[in-house]
Amino acid sequence: MPEKKEITVEENVLDANRRLALANLDTLNRKHIRSLDILGSIGSGKTSIVKQCIRRLKKDYRIAAIAGDLTTTIDADRIKEEGAPVLQINTGGQCHLDAAVIGKTLKSLNLDDLDLILIENVGNLICPGSFPLGTHDRMVVVSVTEGPYMVVKHPYIFMDASVLAINKMDLAEIMGVDMNRLKSEALQIKPDIKVVFTNAKTGEGIENLIDALNLKPPRHA
Template sequence: MTNTKEVLKGDEVTLDIEPGMNILEVNKKLAQKNKDILKEHNVQAIDIMGSIGAGKTSLIEKLVQKLKNKYRIAVFKGDLTTTIDADRIGRHGVQVLTINTGRECHLDANVVARAMERISLKNLDLLIIENVGNLICPAEFPLGTEKRVVVISVTEGPYMILKHPFTFMTADVMVINKKDLAETMKIDIKQLEKQAKEVKPDVKVAVTNALTGEGVEELIKVLEL
């Protein structure tokens, strides 16, 4: 059984920054290192970003259910505190490591590098990283994953994309989740898709209900998994 209680204390992992160094540049270099290591081990990695409660964990649960017989999967779960999400994901029998960031509102490439040292990359095909629930901070901190996904839900209202363009600009795939609530929330999903393409013309879009799994096959397709 997977031990989902393992926690990497992200706030105790210090980044070597000297006066005059640009933290974003340092992160970018570390992200490239992570990317090289993942490539060397033939591991596909995905960074899943999105607001608090958008449905990231629910989608990951559905993805691992559908993909665990095809790929050897590990999940890193970024959260300020608790292993609640890790416990949810671990129930599906995949390896999960929680990264508790303390007060940090995003993961960074350094803490992901430390987490990568704790798992056996040679026994892995797919690494899914659930970033800390936040639509702003993760944008500027690539982790070294091949793909970035941003999840929004219709309950967040009609202006999430236009108001937070930077996160969407870094995303390869956008998920519009909680499709089942669109009518109640009076949200036009086509309009959200249009806005996403305005911000990032080549973004791929999947529309999902993470509770039932509707649209998850489409998500798997756009993720090329």
């Protein structure tokens, strides 16, 4: 007679990603590289912000960018225009980057020649939340053209974020969006989050964003 048996498994399936994220962080720390994971909807302005940051920081930092996308190389092609090495990760159907794919990508970069890595996550406000990549900071980008409810509708995306960029500030009035309200809602959700208003098209507010991200000059400056 076959025998019934109960097996205790006690395995958290998200731990595998967390362990890889810690390994990535350790690799980055050993090479003295700062890193940033950038989250936000498609069209919020993540790529434009990455471009503006590279433009301002490339004289002080040796920067690489990693662009996550489902299928296209549009983001990587745009970032390349700033003269920084950029690696495109096409996730296929996957709605987020994970620590494994970032670990693999780090191996293909010459880490001895880098001070800063900017990672643009897949345009999604739910799934990346469960998958830390092992970066030092997380930034969320919300744009006013996404309407007045972007912060309250996605409160948990701020859980591990230290900075919120409210982008397309020049369009707030036309859109009828109160940016101060978005800011106060973000602060209600996470009182220590730093909120910066930006216009990634013109570069307005990007210096404030760089301050908020605490991107001090690196060792090679």
